[in-house]
Amino acid sequence: MAEQVLAAVRTAPGTTELREFPMPDIPDDGALLKVEVAGICGTDVKMYAKPPFGDPVIMGHENVGVIAAAGRTFTARRGLAEGDRVFVEHYVGCFRCEWCHQGEYRHCEATDWRTNPDARRYGYTSASNPYHLWGGFSQYLYLPWNAVIHRVPDGVSAELAGLVTPLSNGIEWALVTAGVGYASTVLIQGPGQQGLSQVVACKQAGASLVIVTGTTQDTARLDLAGELGADHVIDVRKEDALARVLEITGGRGVDVVLDCTAGAGTAPVLLGVDALKRREGTMVVQGELAAFPDFPLKKITEKSISVRSARGHSYRSCELALEQLASGRFPLERLSTHSFGLADTDRAIRTVGGEYGEGVVHVSLLPWAEATA
Numbered sequence: 559m560a561e562q563v564l565a566a567v568r569t570a571p572g573t574t575e576l577r578e579f580p581m582p583d584i585p586d587d588g589a590l591l592k593v594e595v596a597g598i599c600g601t602d603v604k605m606y607a608k609p610p611f612g613d614p615v616i617m618g619h620e621n622v623g624v625i626a627a628a629g630r631t632f633t634a635r636r637g638l639a640e641g642d643r644v645f646v647e648h649y650v651g652c653f654r655c656e657w658c659h660q661g662e663y664r665h666c667e668a669t670d671w672r673t674n675p676d677a678r679r680y681g682y683t684s685a686s687n688p689y690h691l692w693g694g695f696s697q698y699l700y701l702p703w704n705a706v707i708h709r710v711p712d713g714v715s716a717e718l719a720g721l722v723t724p725l726s727n728g729i730e731w732a733l734v735t736a737g738v739g740y741a742s743t744v745l746i747q748g749p750g751q752q753g754l755s756q757v758v759a760c761k762q763a764g765a766s767l768v769i770v771t772g773t774t775q776d777t778a779r780l781d782l783a784g785e786l787g788a789d790h791v792i793d794v795r796k797e798d799a800l801a802r803v804l805e806i807t808g809g810r811g812v813d814v815v816l817d818c819t820a821g822a823g824t825a826p827v828l829l830g831v832d833a834l835k836r837r838e839g840t841m842v843v844q845g846e847l848a849a850f851p852d853f854p855l856k857k858i859t860e861k862s863i864s865v866r867s868a869r870g871h872s873y874r875s876c877e878l879a880l881e882q883l884a885s886g887r888f889p890l891e892r893l894s895t896h897s898f899g900l901a902d903t904d905r906a907i908r909t910v911g912g913e914y915g916e917g918v919v920h921v922s923l924l925p926w927a928e929a930t931a
């Protein structure tokens with residue numbers, strides 16, 4: 559194996575440098591992943607523009623690759639061997655706390671960079687920490703004993719497996735958080751990779767009605783929503799979205815609203831409250847809004863709406879996402895629209911942010927690909 563590992567490092571807001579790191583010495587209970595695909599999402603766009611801290615960071619938190627080297631204890635305990643293709647969750651839990659014992663390691667303090675400056679989380683942890691390789695925009699990734707790893711089924715390519723994160727989030731938020739199931743009626747706001755993944759999760763779960771909203775810039779993505787099984791798509795710039803939802807549902811409104819607009823202000827929440835059925839609807843939100851003037855608490859109370867937060871994925875939703883990808887039941891490969899090499903990391907992140915190109919859904923970084931720009 560090479561002595562040096564090439565990685566794209568965020569060194570300042572909106573700035574990436576290619577740097578070399580020494581190939582780490584792997585402890586007996588650790589391993590090394592040769593990264594094949596690192597997915598990029600809207601969170602990366604935000605973290606790139608406004609890093610939460612100043613240290614250099616190898617970003618990339620949606621990682622798929624092949625185990626390139628593994629210590630004996632790691633192999634024995636994890637049941638994984640060199641050559642296995644795996645998806646690595648970005649959470650690195652302590653596996654001692656109450657959350658970890660419940661299987662909810664996504665809530666573990668040891669992986670929460672917001673409250674713990676020493677947290678380990680792929681794509682967020684400082685490259686100054688031991689082993690350095692804590693992000694997927696790199697040729698290799700370090701796997702400690704407590705990395706959360708899923709075997710990728712045979713027949714699922716690395717690039718397809720790169721969709722596990724958005725798809726597992728879709729499964730988690732729609733099915734687990736919102737309780738979508740047989741004959742549910744659902745409004746999905748925003749046809750990005752997250753919204754489109756929710757379409758698939760809702761259809762697979764048996765939803766009888768899936769409506770997706772977007773804007774005029776989303777025309778290609780709204781078409782894709784239809785191909786993935788959405789029953790209706792609405793361009794909110796051209797149509798009165800609430801009137802359309804009520805017309806489609808015969809005036810009843812929907813059971814569930816999934817807000818995947820991320821950063822579109824208060825409008826999607828206000829539309830969601832009005833589009834929900836008369837009583838006991840559920841709305842899943844993932845807002846970035848620090849303040850919400852005139853928050854419609856009265857209406858939410860009167861309609862007995864449950865507002866729940868979208869917060870990552872669980873182990874089971876990742877396994878279900880891998881099974882969904884392996885089944886080939888939905889043309890999920892259509893979500894994978896752009897890929898870039900390591901030298902084009904900056905451009906790749908900006909492409910997700912909408913600075914380049916059209917019809918962007920899911921962008922992959924391929925650390926071993928030649929430069930593409």
Ligand SMILES: [Zn+2]
Binds near residue numbers: 602620723
């Ligand atoms: Zn992400």
Ligand SMILES: [Zn+2]
Binds near residue numbers: 654655656657663666
């Ligand atoms: Zn823990």
